[in-house]
Structures are given as C-alpha cells and as structure tokens.
Amino acid sequence: MGTVLEVRDLVTRFHTSQGVVHAVNGISYSLDSGESLAIVGESGSGKTVAALSLMGLVPPPGRVESGEVILGGREILGLSGKEWRNVRGSEISMVFQDPMTSLNPVLTVGYQLTEGLRRHMGLSRSEARTEAVRLVDLVGIPNGVQRLASYPHEFSGGQRQRVMIAMALACKPAVLIADEPTTALDVTIQDQIVRLMKELQAELGMGIVWITHDLALVAGLADRVAVMYAGSIVEEATVADLYRRARHPYTLGLLNSLPDGDHAVSSRLEAIEGRPPDLRERFARCPFVDRCSHAIERCSTEKPVLESVGEKHTSACWRREDL
Amino acid sequence: MSEGIPVYERPAHIPPPGLWTRLRRHKLAVISIAVVALMTAMCAAAPLLTGYEFDAIDLGSIREAPSLDHWMGTDDLGRDLFTRILYGGRVSILIGVLSAVIGTLLGSTVGSVAGFYGGRLDNVLMRTTDVAYAIPTLPLLIVLASYTAATGGSMALIIGLLSWMTTARVVRGEVLSIKEMAYVEAARSLGATDWRILFQHILPNAVGPIVVGATLAVGNAIIVESSLSFLGLGVQPPTPTWGNMLMDAQATMATKPWLTIFPGMAILLVVLAVNFIGDGLQDALDPTGREA
Secondary structure, rough: OOOOEEEEEEEEEEEEEOEEEEEEEEEEEEEEEEEEEEEOOOOOOOHHHHHHHHHOOOOOHHHEEEEEEEEEEEEOOOOOHHHHHHHOOOOOEEEEEOOOOOOOOOHHHHHHHHHHHHHHOOOOHHHHHHHHHHHHOOOOOOOOHHOOOOOHHOOOHHHHHHHHHHOOOOOOOOOEEEEOOOOOHHHHHHHHHHHHHHHHHHHOOOEEEEEEHHHHHHHHHHEEEEEEEEEEEEEEEEEEHHHOOOOOOHHHHHOOOOOOOOOOOOOOOOOOOOOOOOOOOOOOEEEEEEEHHOOHHHHHHHOOOOEEEEEEEOOOOOOOOOO | OOOOOOOOOOOOOOOOOOOOHHOOOOOOHHHHHHHHHHHHHHHHHHHHHHOOOOOOOOOHOOOOOOOOOOOOOEOOOOHHHHHHHHHHHHHHHHHHHHHHHHHHHHHHHHHHHHHOOOOOHHHHHHHHHHHHHHHHHHHHHHHHHHOOOOOHHHHHHHHHHOOOEEEEEHHHHHHHOOOHHHHHHHHHHOOOOOHHHHHHHHHHHHHHHHHHHHHHHHHHHHHHHHHHHHOOOOOOOOOOHHHHHHHHHHHHHOOOOOOHHHHHHHHHHHHHHHHHHHHHHHHHHHHHHOOO
C-alpha cells in the first residue's frame, strides 16, 4: 500500500488583532491508503485547523504559513483557487462534526448528493441520480429513490451523518478527513457510524484521518495515533503501543483520565491539572511544562522535538526514556 | 446495517411536497393569487369589459353616483370611473410589480455580494448604499421625473432604482450569518465554486426576508407613484393611474365618496393580496413546513 498523504512541517497561524495565534506549529505525518490515523487532542489543540489546512479551508485571518502537503504525489498547498476546488471533494474530502447543521435545510438530499458527482465526475443529471441511489444504499439508507427527494429535516441525526458520509465518498477520494463525525450522535449511533466507515474503508480503500478528542474511541477505529498538544504532535505510535506504553506525560494523563471498565466505581478519574497554554505564545519551552509532573529544568528552556522511542513510535519529551 | 433505526418512510402515494403543494395549503395566498390574477386580467382586457373610453369626457354627466350605466360613477369630467380604474390598473400594477422586481434584484445582488465577499468590496458597496439612502428620494424623483417622459415603464425604473437600499442591507445581514453555517463549509469542502455557494446554498436560505421586502415594495411603489402624480410629476393625464385618480378625488372626498373609495380599494386590494402572497411564499419556500 502506497502513501497517499504526506504532511511535512505544516504551520498555520491566525493573524488576529490580539496577536498571532500559533494554531499549528510544524506537524508532520503520513498516511497510507487504506490506513486510519487518529489525531487526538483536546479543544484548541489545533487538530481541526490542521485538518482544514489540508483542505485549503482555513478561515481568515488564518493562513497556512509554510509546510508541504503531498496528496497522491502532488504538492497541493500552492494550488490556485480553481485547482483547489477540483481537489476538494474528489481527491480529499471531509465529514464534519455536526450532521444537524452540515446539510442545507432548503435543498433536497438528492440535490446535495448529486452536486459533487456532476461537478467532479462530469455525470449527467440522471447518471448522478442513479449513482446517488447506489451511494445512499451503500451507507445503509433504505428506499433510496424516495429518500433522495426528501429534505434534511426528514432524516434522523444518524441518517444525516450517513448522508454526509455518502457525500464525502461520492467521488471516491483517496483521503477522507473525519472531524469528530460521531461527537454529536448518541452512543449507539456512534457505534453504527464508526462501523459503517470502517466497512466503507475496507471496500473503497481510502485513507482516513480521524480527528477526535475521545481517546477511548480511537482504540476501535485507528491503526496509528498522533497526539496533538498546543499545535504540535507530541507523540505518535500504533494504537497498541500507545495503550501499552505511552511515552509522553500528556498522553499518560489522557489515558489516566479515561474511565476504566474494571474499577470504574471505586477509583476517581484523574484529571490533568491546569489549563492548555495560550497559543499566542511562540514556544521556546515544552508547551506542557506547566502541567507536567515529570518536568525537569530543561523543559522550561528548550522545546523538545519528536524523536524515536521505538519502532514507529515517537515522542516529544526530554524525559521520554524515563517514562 | 441499518436494522433497528426507525426510518420515516413517506407513503408511496404522497408525492414529495414541492413549492406549489406547500403554497396551496396557504388558503389566503391562493385566494390572493386569484385576486391579483383576476385584477390583472381585467385590466389587460379593459376594452372588452367596458363600452367607454378612459378619456371620453361627458360634461352632461359629471360626478354621478354609481348606477347601472356607470358602475362606479363618473368623475368631475364625466369620465366613467370603472373604465378609468381598469386602465389605471394597467399602469399601477405595472409600476408596482416592475419596480419591486428591479429594486429586489438590485438590492439582493448588492447585499449578497457585499456580505459574501466582505472586506473592501463590502465597504465600497455598503457605503454606496448609505449614500443612496441619504439622497432625499422625493426631490430626486421630482428632478428625474421632469427630465424623463413619465410613462409607466420609466416610472417603474426610477422608483425601482431608488428603492433597493433596504433590501441590500437586509440581504447582506442574512448572508453574513448564513455563510458561517456548517453546510456552507461542507459545500466548500466538496469543491463548490463561490457562485454556486452563494446562489444555491446561501440565497435560498435568505429568501424569506427578500420576499417580504419585495411584497412591501409593490405597495410602496404604487403609493410613491400616487405622490408623484399628486405633484403633477407622475404619469400624465389623461392616462389614469390609481394614484392620480385618488389625488383628483381629494377635493370631493366628503361629498362624492365613490371617487375616493374605488381607486383606494383597488390599491388596498392589490397591496394586501401581494402581501398575503409574500406571506404564503415565505412559508412555502421553507421545506421544513414551519409556519413563520
């Protein structure tokens, strides 16, 4: 399986009136086709901005300042507006967080599903229609012909997310970005959506970047995990490695704050003390130092970089060997 | 894969509700459409409905009360009022509808482009709108009207060109809020162009206030034309409009009320009907079927 997506040193900043916000500070990762990478981080860690950067959709005053995004062998950050539009939806597409607001209330589901097909695949109205029926069937919505004539409010939340997935997959993109696609759904529907996406991945072979704050969800859905903190990746490992032996204090903190099935009742959950740092700062130190119980002097003076701690396992911590 | 999910299925014999189906549920709007259609048809077919000419002066029968000969009576030159209402309606309805269309198109375009693109373009367009707002309409109308032949078409154009500013502001506000919606971002993530996003995804969601503005503009234009007629700058006599008929009747309002009531009723009926149509349209254009 070849690499479909490679991100190198991506830097995205927001130039606001209150100063420059360093949302993404030089992250790098790669994704093979058919592979799932989860990017985990708390709110404000830069994971969504990192994803939007790949789509060329960073809202102003934000801007991708430097770095490379190589999608299917082609660098895409330098594309013109028109070239971008040809890439979006056909080579890389995105499933958004809230299915209740991600569909246009005044257009039929069929219209919204066929829009991309007609634009990217050059299908005629009736061909797009046929394909749309196939797609809604694929994502598990029965009675497609009739459902396509319905409006979004006639669908349940889970079904809307199925429609969003169908829209994102319509033109068979090589990479799918799933930005917390299950956060707005209840647990049983979450499970259905996750299973659906894994089935579709097995069938269509696209690479998926899962963006989530839910480390518990990650175990069931990703091959590899990258943990983001304050705009940087602080640890990257296979799922099994990360759960067995996390090598960054922040990851450890996240794992400790998960409810544990065995003694959930008896032990209190551990929270990570303190608050995430202000991203207007340009870090010359470890961004996690203020909240870290393992911190040493060096952490306050020098920013750690990602270094290998094992096979396919990297950590950005000066004490990576001691953990 | 979907077992266990309750699925709403529309029974096969019920077609998906389209615009017309939803509009038909709005009884008042349906009646109003019929009223406007009927009045327009009658005005268009005026020569078939009356034996009089609209400018046929009959000094032997001035200011007669309604009778079988003259259904709505006669005016102070003995002209048949019913005939003049029919011919006047041609001009008044044309001015009302055409100027509303012009004003709404112009206002929506300016407002949506300003709101969507923002930045400098927004500033230029909205300051232009402010300037247009600040120009006192009536004096300008007077100047314009004195330089142009005051036909129905030119009046509609002038009134339309002077009544787009409110629409522009309202539409800009709507676009500003709608363009932040998640479905706009979703459309963008699927490669939609700016134009497509603006016209297919944003404007249909802003159609409510646009339609309301347009229906109000119809009534407003008929009334503006009346004011100009009153100043002698509207459509020139002997061509009747509902506005200038109303103005002519001012002096005798107390003694010969039919001269005021009939043109007044005509204006009221059209304006009211258009507003009901606007109401109905606004509801019908919202597919979720909520009553506004």
